[in-house]
Amino acid sequence: MTIPFIDLAAQRDRLDGGIERAVERVIRSGAFIDGPEVDLLEEELSRRSGGGHVVACSSGTDALVMSLLALGVGPGDAVFVPSFTFVGTAEAVVLIGATPVFVDVRSDTFNLSVESFVEVARTGVPSGLRPVGVIAVDLFGQPAEYSRLRSEAAEMGVWVMADAAQSFGASADDRPVGSLAEVTTTSFYPAKPLGCYGDGGAIVVSDAELASRLRSLRSHGAGGHRYEHTRIGLNGRLDTIQAAVLLEKLKIFDEELVARRQVASRYDEALRDVVTVPTVLNGLSSTWAQYTIRVDRRDDVAAALGERGIPTAIHYPVPIHRQPAYSSFATESHLGVSEVVSSTVLSLPMHPYLTSVVQDRIIDGVCSAVGG
Ligand SMILES: Cc1ncc(COP(=O)(O)O)c(C=O)c1O
Secondary structure, three states, X not given: OOOOOOOHHHHHHHHOOHHHHHHHHHHHHOOOEOOHHHHHHHHHHXXXXXXXXXXXXXXXXXXXXXXXXXXXXXXXXXXXXXXXXXXXXXXXXXXXXXEEEEEOEOOOOOOEOHHHHHHHHHHOOOOOOEEEEEEEEOHHHOOOOHHHHHHHHHHHOOEEEEEOOOOOOXXXXXXXXXXXXXXXXXXXXXOOOOOOOOOOEEEEEOOHHHHHHHHHHOEOOEOOOOOOEOOOOOEOOOEHHHHHHHHHHHHHHHHHHHHHHHHHHHHHHHHOOOOEOOOOOOOEEOOOOOEEEEOOOXXXXXXXXXXXXXXXXXXXXXXXXXXXXXXXXXXXOOOHHHHHHHOOEEEEOOOOOOOHHHHHHHHHHHHHXXXX
């Protein structure tokens, strides 16, 4: 029997019809856009992210696009992004007409290397461009090193944005994701630790004026009333049905995070002598959006696991500076770690409903695939 990589059916069973009832309430209300569930969700997310202003929106990618627009980023501006990430981080920068400047990552956490950022900012910005900000990504659920990054960024006079698509619910030194950078974006893509039943996302900011610009941007640049347009915006709203789904899932989210942590600890213990297991830095907590090991002969290991009905995934096989659509933005900067990790990472099944019996099957499979 094939093991599911993530198990949304088990989650739905646990909620025992709660999601279906919540969706039906929205259908009966007819408030499909800007319904009361969207406001309730924003309040709940604000409570969980240190009290910032939350603007729910249509996806994690749109959250990045709108945040860059709200900060006034555009042509001639350079934005630092890690090369080892999901494409959406760099894509948003290019979409609004700015230029991504790629920075390397750490091999142990896969997150942006502050040393590489400092080096690239000093020597790797193409001439004629003005550096304005850096987007760090909390890859696989662990926050980047925001306190170090923010002090370097402050010296350079650039802002810090957190792409927390995978890390909503994590923390650094007991401060929640959402309060670690000037702007935080997240995604509710169904496979995320907090996922809806379609596309969705949110932005968290501490600045009220920025929040009001974001609210206008997500609704076609609306001004004082619906058909007054004070800026060029987009349709970036979160559907009420998706907000209702998320409110139901938030009822069990904390317990799910604990369960994910338990799964990760068990994997750590059983696999640390066999493969390179992920590192979580002191003071940080992860949502364990992915449990990603590093192995030699990655394709052979993945094939051997596949034969035993154990699915794996590669997040991400090609660093962004090597992607055809982005190669024109590649510079001379050294991105060697991004290249190495993209050829050795392998994500194992990870979700809160993995039983210890199934986990043992996965652990045995990895041990035998690596040994064989
Ligand atoms: C790191 C990262 N950034 C951005 C995104 C984009 O989010 P979405 O798929 O909601 O647009 C994702 C998720 O897919 C992601 O993992």
